[in-house]
Amino acid sequence: MKKVVYLLFCQLLICAETSAGEVQLNAYLSQGAVMVEGSEFFTGDDDSSLKLSEATLTASWRALDALRFAGALGVRQRGNLTEEHIQADYLFAELMFPVAEGAIGVRLGRVKNEVGFYSSTRDVPFSRPGIFLPQSIYADYYRDAQLHINGGDVVGRHFVLDGQLEWHLSGGQLHVTEDLTQNSLGTTAAGQFDSDYFYAFDLDFRTDNLRLGASLYQSRLGYNPKSAVMPELAMGISVDTPQNLPGNIELFNYVLSAQYRWQQFELTAEYLRGVRTLSGMMAKDWEIEEPNRGFYIDSRWLVNDALDLFVRYDDAVDNLSDPGGDGLAVIGNPDYFGYSRDWSTGLQWRITPNWLLSAEYHHIEGASWVPPILTKDPLTQDKYWTLVAIQLAYRMQW
Amino acid sequence: MRRATTWMWLIMASCSAEAAIISFDSVDTEALSVPELRLIFSRQKLFWPDGTPIRVFVLPPDSAFHKRFCTETLELLPYVLQRNWDRQVSSGTADRPQIVSTIAEMEVKVRETPGAIGYLPDEVAARDEFK
Numbered sequence: 165m166k167k168v169v170y171l172l173f174c175q176l177l178i179c180a181e182t183s184a185g186e187v188q189l190n191a192y193l194s195q196g197a198v199m200v201e202g203s204e205f206f207t208g209d210d211d212s213s214l215k216l217s218e219a220t221l222t223a224s225w226r227a228l229d230a231l232r233f234a235g236a237l238g239v240r241q242r243g244n245l246t247e248e249h250i251q252a253d254y255l256f257a258e259l260m261f262p263v264a265e266g267a268i269g270v271r272l273g274r275v276k277n278e279v280g281f282y283s284s285t286r287d288v289p290f291s292r293p294g295i296f297l298p299q300s301i302y303a304d305y306y307r308d309a310q311l312h313i314n315g316g317d318v319v320g321r322h323f324v325l326d327g328q329l330e331w332h333l334s335g336g337q338l339h340v341t342e343d344l345t346q347n348s349l350g351t352t353a354a355g356q357f358d359s360d361y362f363y364a365f366d367l368d369f370r371t372d373n374l375r376l377g378a379s380l381y382q383s384r385l386g387y388n389p390k391s392a393v394m395p396e397l398a399m400g401i402s403v404d405t406p407q408n409l410p411g412n413i414e415l416f417n418y419v420l421s422a423q424y425r426w427q428q429f430e431l432t433a434e435y436l437r438g439v440r441t442l443s444g445m446m447a448k449d450w451e452i453e454e455p456n457r458g459f460y461i462d463s464r465w466l467v468n469d470a471l472d473l474f475v476r477y478d479d480a481v482d483n484l485s486d487p488g489g490d491g492l493a494v495i496g497n498p499d500y501f502g503y504s505r506d507w508s509t510g511l512q513w514r515i516t517p518n519w520l521l522s523a524e525y526h527h528i529e530g531a532s533w534v535p536p537i538l539t540k541d542p543l544t545q546d547k548y549w550t551l552v553a554i555q556l557a558y559r560m561q562w
Numbered sequence: 563m564r565r566a567t568t569w570m571w572l573i574m575a576s577c578s579a580e581a582a583i584i585s586f587d588s589v590d591t592e593a594l595s596v597p598e599l600r601l602i603f604s605r606q607k608l609f610w611p612d613g614t615p616i617r618v619f620v621l622p623p624d625s626a627f628h629k630r631f632c633t634e635t636l637e638l639l640p641y642v643l644q645r646n647w648d649r650q651v652s653s654g655t656a657d658r659p660q661i662v663s664t665i666a667e668m669e670v671k672v673r674e675t676p677g678a679i680g681y682l683p684d685e686v687a688a689r690d691e692f693k
Contacts, residue, residue: 190651224657229615234654252656262609276653284653291648328606467638514641517624
């Protein structure tokens, strides 16, 4: 499958190079450093890491008025969250037709998922609000399960109320890598998560100063054990002896989003609420539902056309049935594994139009989104911990 | 789609004194408001009212005249326009405007491309009789 994807992307590049039609190429390169105290998040055993490297090449070729082919190939490493690998971020054929003054279209292939404001643009430094997105909604450990699908996306754009309304109805199979298994279990030796399906509906309305969004998505991941011995997962919920059984994780989440800009100030807030259903794995008929919640508020001062400063509060509760994490003591884990409260501040400095320097500082209480999610070690994960990140990015467009 | 012709219209109503919006002349253009221009140059509005796909041409984003066009005609900081393009490109939802190297190339592209829109300095538009 990977070879097919790469061959298709190369074919797109060749078509783009040799075609007399409309062709566009863009490239984004970035390198950064991350320093962490009190956790093994991102840096592992070390206090710092330079494994914050991202490179993306995109190509778009308009073969006909209504037909466009587009692809993005990315090489990415984000510490111990994402092992270095190359993959197609998107690769699709698009048919788009005018409807009134708007448009309706369909994309088939590998398409980005629209969840909240940033899931589809999270991998390019120039189109995200910082080096680390708010983890309550865009958890890095869970990136695979939000990023893109092999399937279809029906999209519409309409102009109403002095603004633009865009909607997406998408469905298909998630492209899940070993990163998800590693980030969840701490190992890929015992088994592997794979995707069953992902369906989503997304609405996005924007004017010059206001942006509103709503996303609803449902997905299911399957767990397939490899061997006779499963690691002591306990899934954070049960003291039952874990069995070597296949199982599923189903997610049903919605995200509400709002952003308002007033003169040089911008306020963004997003709220996620959902239910996670775990089944199998512990026993044949075992099943449990866990409601979860996350939100963040980001206030941003657009100092001038080169500099943004921000302060953000990000809050996540892993299981609303036990918001303080008190029940985790049953399986020997501290309560702060059940939630995360992240205060961060930082800057984005556009040194020139094509160079972007980002820097941010996080002070975090709790560790609900720190991987490995199910096998965290209280000896290496403090209740209060800090993260400093810096990243330099460069953009090219032809 | 309408047959391609060789002349363009100059849309005067929404231009500043510094920049003139130009378009392929078969495009049924009326006076475009500044918010409409922002949507067009952000690649959020993709079709003209008659259904013709909009083809947007811009000068190099780091050129002085492009920056002036953004701030004075679109009333938008250049990096905000670029950020809109980055969002479209990184998500794959649309392509960005085509970048041309020179004013001369801008003239040629907009003349030759059905559905095209671009911009020129006022004096160039007047000199080359884009009326």
